[in-house]
Amino acid sequence: MTKENVIKNNAEKACPVSDKCGACRYTEISYEEQLKSKQRMSERLFSKFCKVEPIIGMDDPFHYRNKVHHVFSRDKAGNVITGSYEEKSHRLVEIPTCLIEDESSQKIIKTVAKLCKSFKILIYNEKSGYGLLRHVLVRRGFTTGEVMVVLVLTSPILPGKNNFVKALLKEHPEITTIVINVNDKDTTMVLGPVNKPIYGPGFIKDKLLNCTFRISPSSFYQINPVQTEKLYKTALEFADLTGTETVIDAYCGIGTIGLSAAYKCENVIGVELNGDAVGDAIINAKENRISNARFFKGDAGEFMDKMASDGASADVVFMDPPRSGSTEKFMDSVLRLKPSRVVYVSCDPDTLKRDLEYFTKKGMHVKRIRPVDMFPMTEKCETVALVVPVLEKRRVCNGETFI
Numbered sequence: 248m249t250k251e252n253v254i255k256n257n258a259e260k261a262c263p264v265s266d267k268c269g270a271c272r273y274t275e276i277s278y279e280e281q282l283k284s285k286q287r288m289s290e291r292l293f294s295k296f297c298k299v300e301p302i303i304g305m306d307d308p309f310h311y312r313n314k315v316h317h318v319f320s321r322d323k324a325g326n327v328i329t330g331s332y333e334e335k336s337h338r339l340v341e342i343p344t345c346l347i348e349d350e351s352s353q354k355i356i357k358t359v360a361k362l363c364k365s366f367k368i369l370i371y372n373e374k375s376g377y378g379l380l381r382h383v384l385v386r387r388g389f390t391t392g393e394v395m396v397v398l399v400l401t402s403p404i405l406p407g408k409n410n411f412v413k414a415l416l417k418e419h420p421e422i423t424t425i426v427i428n429v430n431d432k433d434t435t436m437v438l439g440p441v442n443k444p445i446y447g448p449g450f451i452k453d454k455l456l457n458c459t460f461r462i463s464p465s466s467f468y469q470i471n472p473v474q475t476e477k478l479y480k481t482a483l484e485f486a487d488l489t490g491t492e493t494v495i496d497a498y499c500g501i502g503t504i505g506l507s508a509a510y511k512c513e514n515v516i517g518v519e520l521n522g523d524a525v526g527d528a529i530i531n532a533k534e535n536r537i538s539n540a541r542f543f544k545g546d547a548g549e550f551m552d553k554m555a556s557d558g559a560s561a562d563v564v565f566m567d568p569p570r571s572g573s574t575e576k577f578m579d580s581v582l583r584l585k586p587s588r589v590v591y592v593s594c595d596p597d598t599l600k601r602d603l604e605y606f607t608k609k610g611m612h613v614k615r616i617r618p619v620d621m622f623p624m625t626e627k628c629e630t631v632a633l634v635v636p637v638l639e640k641r642r643v644c645n646g647e648t649f650i
């Protein structure tokens with residue numbers, strides 16, 4: 248199986264565990280077909296709002312994931328195995344190779360598994376609740392080359408820590424930081440609340456468009472940086488900033504969209520629920536010498552509601568909510584701020600459709616829609632939508648106004 252086969256007209260099975268792992272549903276069709284299928288899906292959902300522009304695909308749709316997460320377990324013979332949970336279950340599917348994960352991060356995970364044996368690190372057992380190492384997460388800055396390894400443990404103490412770090416760095420000198428994340432709860436959440444760096448600064452940096460971003464272990468960062476630049480460029484094109492606007496970056500994560508927009512507008516206000524991410528966003532503004540952006544921790548709906556009640560207004564609202572989409576409270580507040588453009592960046596077409604229906608019911612009009620393929624091999628699709636007040640639809644022609 249070659250990459251070319253998958254890109255052109257693959258009919259063979261490209262991944263031996265795709266059925267069980269469930270992450271990639273599209274490995275048996277060519278990349279061209281994958282894009283066509285996502286375009287059709289977008290048209291089915293969104294054509295009622297406006298014409299769907301052509302999907303933006305990847306040149307090389309493999310190994311795009313800059314974040315690789317493996318669950319650690321033992322097989323019946325007691326060997327350390329790593330992979331992901333079988334879909335809708337807690338059975339581990341061993342993942343020896345993967346078409347979408349960053350290859351150098353996969354190697355680091357394999358080395359950690361090997362070191363567990365020599366350092367006699369106990370692997371966590373979900374049933375008994377006994378053991379130390381639960382998950383390993385590797386994040387690589389594709390532009391900077393910086394690499395963060397997060398060891399998710401049930402305790403902050405890793406026996407033989409210094410020698411473990413030395414041994415891991417010996418095999419992977421590219422690692423720039425190692426962090427212990429403590430998660431001692433019986434939970435399906437991967438990360439616990441405490442991060443303790445045991446090597447390096449405890450974060451990595453990466454570059455997108457013209458900015459450098461610091462990324463902490465618990466902060467959200469888009470997993471496909473090559474496509475993220477295309478996604479943000481599309482969002483910025485839709486926003487059509489002229490330099491005078493007040494811009495909201497709602498659900499801002501580490502401030503990536505807002506800071507990319509800051510050069511082209513008057514000021515940026517970002518809001519985000521995750522405190523670590525807000526901390527990163529504030530530092531990112533400083534380190535990129537951007538003085539017209541402020542970031543706040545809070546629920547986006549509550550924050551916007553308060554802004555609207557205080558009589559504030561905004562010219563452009565970027566909104567990039569999680570898969571569950573936005574809330575009526577948030578969207579009602581957006582309407583009260585009377586922006587001339589809302590740029591909705593969505594990772595879930597179904598919740599996007601629901602929210603666009605709400606906006607249109609409330610007097611807004613969807614002017615542009617463009618899918619961006621952030622997740623090749625999977626069914627998932629990112630979409631950018633431009634929503635404007637209905638009056639914006641009016642055009643004056645020869646002194647006459649028409650819609």
Ligand code: SAH
Pocket residue numbers: 467468469497498499500501502503504518519520521524545546547548567568569
């Ligand atoms: N725009 C950013 C992050 C998008 S992911 C980027 O492109 O990187 C969605 C973000 O919404 C996450 O950082 C998540 O922590 C945040 N979030 C989830 N629920 C929220 C809420 N109710 N209010 C504010 N932020 C929220």
